[in-house]
């Protein structure tokens with residue numbers, strides 16, 4: 001039996017779904033109360049996560065399906081019944097790795113590329129990977145996790161978006177200004193587009209393979225969208241997201257996946273682009289903590305689900321204050337009348 005067949009919800013190969021609230025909301029139903037999951041729900045705030053991380057390097061965990069699965073399940077087990085989706089434990093930077101770049105995760109510093117892309121000649125060093133083979137550890141982790149979830153909640157797969165990955169590959173890590181990556185857009189626009197097109201092709205294959213391995217929804221993270229002017233994002237961000245979405249939908253049809261796989265775009269800071277993003281063939285728009293549901297709903301062009309967007313730092317508030325903030329947030333989304341998936345406005 002192929003994975004293509006096993007992904008159909010009617011198929012017996014995966015456990016029967018017991019909670020489909022996330023999938024229903026993502027596909028357009030208003031669910032009351034709305035489903036909840038949390039970006040970075042498997043992470044350092046969990047003692048059981050830190051325990052695994054004491055023993056293994058970050059990317060070793062990503063590359064070991066048993067460990068990635070174990071960590072994905074940690075918040076689902078701990079908050080039994082409170083979360084409506086799981087997200088596979090991995091990182092957006094596995095794609096630059098698959099294209100041949102070294103990436104380290106430095107304690108208290110975050111991601112580090114010892115040899116970032118400096119000039120367009122460096123593009124020749126990148127390889128176009130056979131995604132199914134090079135990233136097989138992610139797909140194995142997804143299949144294993146889908147089984148171990150036992151239908152409790154759906155499993156979300158994810159990828160970084162082209163611009164955000166390009167930014168890491170050139171900056172070599174995090175940055176305050178993204179001036180090196182943005183300099184490429186101004187100085188080498190056509191080579192930048194070559195890089196973004198390569199990334200888009202790898203990302204499209206990557207998210208299709210995730211679905212074939214058992215992911216029931218996909219989220220794309222464009223964490224640095226807001227670093228670009230609206231004009232730059234229109235030229236170097238959105239067209240590549242559009243390409244990915246188009247190829248993703250087409251390849252799923254070719255693979256005879258006939259059910260609609262919900263696709264979420266989380267483009268942090270992309271205020272001026274919400275209209276263009278909502279024009280794409282997507283299902284959910286993730287709002288960050290600087291966006292307002294009411295404002296966003298005025299900008300979008302079709303009925304889609306909104307996800308978000310409590311400020312992660314609100315978690316530092318006293319419990320009573322946090323309850324009030326959460327209720328206000330729920331009321332605001334409720335007043336918009338669109339389907340809603342409750343989440344933070346960025347990672348925990």
Ligand SMILES: Cc1c2[nH]c(c1CCC(=O)O)Cc1[nH]c(c(CCC(=O)O)c1C)Cc1[nH]c(c(CCC(=O)O)c1C)Cc1[nH]c(c(C)c1CCC(=O)O)C2
Pocket residue numbers: 038039040041042043044053058087088089090091092093105108109110111158174221223347
């Ligand atoms: C930009 C980005 C990255 N990774 C990711 C993004 C996009 C989302 C965002 O904007 O935050 C996405 C990501 N990273 C991780 C997940 C797993 C799923 C989840 O629970 O949300 C997801 C979806 C695990 C992780 N990825 C990382 C951790 C912390 C790991 C650790 O040090 O043990 C986790 C749980 C490391 C990571 N990976 C990355 C950074 C900047 C860092 C350092 C962050 C930090 O120090 O807190 C790159």
